[in-house]
Amino acid sequence: MKRLVFVVLLFAMGCSFSKLPPLKEYALNPKPVIAKKHTNYKKTVAVSDIDCTPPFDSSFIFFKKGEFEFNRYGNVRWIEPVCLMYKASIERILNATGAFVSGDILRPDYRLSYVIRDFEPVFLPDGAFVVCDIEFRLRDEVSGKIYLHTFKKRIRIKKDSFDDAISSLNRLLNLSLVDLVDWLEKVCPS
Secondary structure, three states: OHHHHHHHHHHHHHHHHOOOOOOEEEOOOOOOOOOOOOOOEEEEEEOOOOOOOOOOOHHHHHHEOOOOOEEEEEEEEEEEOOHHHHHHHHHHHHHOOOOOEEOOOOOOOOOEEEEEEEEEEEOOOOEEEEEEEEEEEEEEEEOEEEEEEEEEEEEOOOOOOOHHHHHHHHHHHHHHHHHHHHHHHHHHOO
């Protein structure tokens, strides 16, 4: 019995003396995108709810050490899963363009869905990068036509700088949103 009490006290003391670093939370920060062509008629775009694929369905911030080797950072998190932040960013940007209206629309002109394939830092022997690979799918609700578009880009980062990785992911987010709006303006006739 004395041994059990001793072991429990030893365990409790060890746990109480170890301090974890404070948890930091990060968010995606989209910048406004201005549409190139303005029309009197704003096209309505409903952004579909998606089934997020791992690891983008989690608030953990992941990185890769190889092609398929995911790891997560210990004391940092996204404020919500990447796929949800991305959806909110798309809707906010589309509404801010002046050419589109997005949100919960009963009968939209178009329905947009997307799949995030990559959105994380990658550490390889030839360098460190942040990568963004997203496939967009747009369905014309009147004609039934389906359009596909892929945004794929990577940016070199400093290997030991987490803040550089987060700011570069935000830069990729904004590049992908500009690319998305440009593509939608080409695909959606005035």
